[in-house]
Amino acid sequence: xxxxxxxxxxxxxxxxxxxxxxxxxxxxxxxxxxxxxxxxxxxxxxxxxxxxxxxxxxxxxxxxxxxxxxxxxxxxxxxxxxxxxxxxxxxxxxxxxxxxxxxxxxxxxxxxxxxxxxxxxxxxxxxxxxxxxxxxxxxxxxxxxxxxxxxxxxxxxxxxxxxxxxxxxxxxxxxxxxxxxxxxxxxxxxxxxxxxxxxxxxxxxxxxxxxxxxxxxxxxxxxxxxxxxxxxxxxxxxxxxxxxxxxxxxxxxxxxxxxx
Amino acid sequence: xxxxxxxxxxxxxxxxxxxxxxxxxxxxxxxxxxxxxxxxxxxxxxxxxxxxxxxxxxxxxxxxxxxxxxxxxxxxxxxxxxxxxxxxxxxxxxxxxxxxxxxxxxxxxxxxxxxxxxxxxxxxxxxxxxxxxxxxxxxxxxxxxxxxxxxxxxxxxxxxxxxxxxxxxxxxxxxxxxxxxxxxxxxxxxxxxxxxxxxxxxxxxxxxxxxxxxxxxxxxxxxxxxxxxxxxxxxxxxxxxxxxxxxxxxxxxxxxxxxxxxxxxxxxxxxxxxxxxxxxxxxxxxxxxxxxxxxxxxxxxxxxxxxxxxxxxxxxxxxxxxxxxxxxxxxxxxxxxxxxxxxxxxxxxxxxxxxxxxxxxxxxxxxxxxxxxxxxxxxxxxxxxxxxxxxxxx
Numbered sequence: 001x002x003x004x005x006x007x008x009x010x011x012x013x014x015x016x017x018x019x020x021x022x023x024x025x026x027x028x029x030x031x032x033x034x035x036x037x038x039x040x041x042x043x044x045x046x047x048x049x050x051x052x053x054x055x056x057x058x059x060x061x062x063x064x065x066x067x068x069x070x071x072x073x074x075x076x077x078x079x080x081x082x083x084x085x086x087x088x089x090x091x092x093x094x095x096x097x098x099x100x101x102x103x104x105x106x107x108x109x110x111x112x113x114x115x116x117x118x119x120x121x122x123x124x125x126x127x128x129x130x131x132x133x134x135x136x137x138x139x140x141x142x143x144x145x146x147x148x149x150x151x152x153x154x155x156x157x158x159x160x161x162x163x164x165x166x167x168x169x170x171x172x173x174x175x176x177x178x179x180x181x182x183x184x185x186x187x188x189x190x191x192x193x194x195x196x197x198x199x200x201x202x203x204x205x206x207x208x209x210x211x212x213x214x215x216x217x218x219x220x221x222x223x224x225x226x227x228x229x230x231x232x233x234x235x236x237x238x239x240x241x242x243x244x245x246x247x248x249x250x251x252x253x254x255x256x257x258x259x260x
Numbered sequence: 261x262x263x264x265x266x267x268x269x270x271x272x273x274x275x276x277x278x279x280x281x282x283x284x285x286x287x288x289x290x291x292x293x294x295x296x297x298x299x300x301x302x303x304x305x306x307x308x309x310x311x312x313x314x315x316x317x318x319x320x321x322x323x324x325x326x327x328x329x330x331x332x333x334x335x336x337x338x339x340x341x342x343x344x345x346x347x348x349x350x351x352x353x354x355x356x357x358x359x360x361x362x363x364x365x366x367x368x369x370x371x372x373x374x375x376x377x378x379x380x381x382x383x384x385x386x387x388x389x390x391x392x393x394x395x396x397x398x399x400x401x402x403x404x405x406x407x408x409x410x411x412x413x414x415x416x417x418x419x420x421x422x423x424x425x426x427x428x429x430x431x432x433x434x435x436x437x438x439x440x441x442x443x444x445x446x447x448x449x450x451x452x453x454x455x456x457x458x459x460x461x462x463x464x465x466x467x468x469x470x471x472x473x474x475x476x477x478x479x480x481x482x483x484x485x486x487x488x489x490x491x492x493x494x495x496x497x498x499x500x501x502x503x504x505x506x507x508x509x510x511x512x513x514x515x516x517x518x519x520x521x522x523x524x525x526x527x528x529x530x531x532x533x534x535x536x537x538x539x540x541x542x543x544x545x546x547x548x549x550x551x552x553x554x555x556x557x558x559x560x561x562x563x564x565x566x567x568x569x570x571x572x573x574x575x576x577x578x579x580x581x582x583x584x585x586x587x588x589x590x591x592x593x594x595x596x597x598x599x600x601x602x603x604x605x606x607x608x609x610x611x612x613x614x615x616x617x618x619x620x621x622x623x624x625x626x627x628x629x630x631x632x633x634x635x636x637x638x639x640x641x642x643x644x645x646x647x648x649x650x651x652x653x654x
Contacts, residue, residue, distance in 0.1 A: 017652065082651070086495045089648040109493035114418040123414060127496055131406040155421070 107168030551635025
């Protein structure tokens with residue numbers, strides 16, 4: 001197993017964001033630029049306002065592993081996922097993903113409120129690379145799984161949030177390639193639906209898909225993943241078996257909560 | 261023969277495009293702007309041997325640079341173009357003494373200008389394989405054609421989703437506005453004839469074409485800012501958002517065009533054989549509009565004022581384009597302003613095909629064509645180089 005090259009390789013990954021409130025206006029920025037050019041000021045205000053969403057993160061994932069990413073809010077989990085999905089570029093470092101992947105940051109990506117459920121199925125699949133002709137072969141399964149057959153031809157703006165998530169998940173679960181990045185998606189819907197979802201995701205794991213799962217929910221993480229990465233304020237604190245990392249993370253959050 | 265690699269062919273075609281484009285613009289400038297006409301009107305503008313010389317010089321220049329292994333950096337491409345320009349100028353002076361010197365001066369000037377804009381100016385792409393490869397990006401677009409057509413279809417459908425008349429509005433709206441205009445210009449205001457065509461046909465042909473451009477650009481400005489959420493969740497080539505807006509305005513164009521044909525028929529202006537040239541003119545216009553949209557949509561994400569500025573600029577441009585007046589009625593000293601405007605002659609080409617039943621004069625289309633190509637290329641390079649940063653600007 002260790003002889004095969006890792007399917008995902010992240011090396012010294014860093015991402016810097018410039019906080020835009022420190023650029024009050026175009027006029028201010030323009031005058032600052034001119035002043036800097038005339039050497040009248042060395043105030044590069046935007047540099048001091050920068051913050052590192054991720055700093056020097058490195059890890060590698062083999063094919064078939066299911067890895068969880070845990071951390072407080074704002075620790076850089078979604079940023080990491082964005083960089084793995086080619087949505088944004090790193091400031092430093094490299095990201096390599098070998099193979100087709102699918103990212104699910106939220107379940108209703110690409111849903112347009114004005115369109116009907118059926119149109120959104122076709123659109124969502126198309127934007128992930130599955131043309132309508134292909135979708136037609138398993139659209140019945142999608143409709144069946146989402147339990148939304150009666151509501152398919154009404155605009156999505158009339159759906160409840162649970163219905164939207166159900167639709168999104170059913171579309172997603174039927175088109176899973178070998179690498180999947182999930183961002184907090186198993187915690188939606190009622191418990192019956194959640195069970196169906198978990199069952200499907202476990203099936204994926206059995207099929208040797210590589211899964212990267214970002215979540216706050218300990219139970220699903222422990223059930224689904226073998227390994228965990230703990231991110232805190234952009235840095236990788238720990239990388240190891242899921243139980244060890246989760247225990248350390250628990251201890252950390254509980255000791256931090258005590259007010260001083 | 262082992263030197264004939266794909267890289268060489270691509271480099272040669274790029275250099276050739278710049279060189280030929282410069283010459284075409286030079287021809288149009290010299291023949292259409294007063295300045296040139298004063299310096300002797302009998303000079304040959306474009307003998308076929310001219311283009312053969314350009315071809316040979318571009319080939320030799322690229323060959324030399326390639327075989328000496330110097331065709332590496334962007335500056336070297338620029339130098340190759342300069343060599344080709346100089347070499348061809350010298351050859352033309354000696355071999356074709358009838359070609360006007362002024363045209364050659366324009367040629368060198370435009371050649372350097374176009375080369376600087378397309379070779380030196382575009383930002384470096386992160387992935388070196390995609391450097392300057394417009395065809396790679398167009399191929400990606402073609403691959404996504406199912407998504408594009410689906411998106412356009414859905415957008416147009418949802419526009420009329422909760423209306424009583426539904427999708428019928430897409431033909432009813434242009435038909436009714438054109439009919440009202442026809443009524444006004446034929447009954448209320450006296451029917452003026454320009455050439456041998458009624459004013460309404462004269463106006464409709466131009467304004468339909470203009471709307472592709474202006475509606476496309478106006479919708480394109482907000483195309484990226486509206487879908488920031490989508491962009492931060494899924495990976496897809498971001499220019500699809502822009503092309504979708506262009507697709508929508510093309511759909512509108514189709515139906516407005518049909519309505520225009522109906523109104524024209526009422527006034528006795530029928531479709532004719534010259535409609536064969538329409539696809540070419542439409543293609544040039546699409547290229548031009550897309551090029552502008554790529555720039556404008558990106559900059560809007562940074563500076564949210566741009567849609568307003570663009571609206572004002574388009575208003576101004578509307579009056580600088582011969583839509584409500586004819587090209588012939590422009591006073592001599594102002595003709596320069598209209599000829600600088602790349603879409604001026606393009607709109608006029610639409611009019612000459614649809615209303616006056618004459619094929620468009622190719623010389624008038626050189627500048628728009630070259631301008632469209634340059635804009636699309638630089639727009640694409642700019643867009644693709646910085647497209648990943650869009651999500652960071654929220």
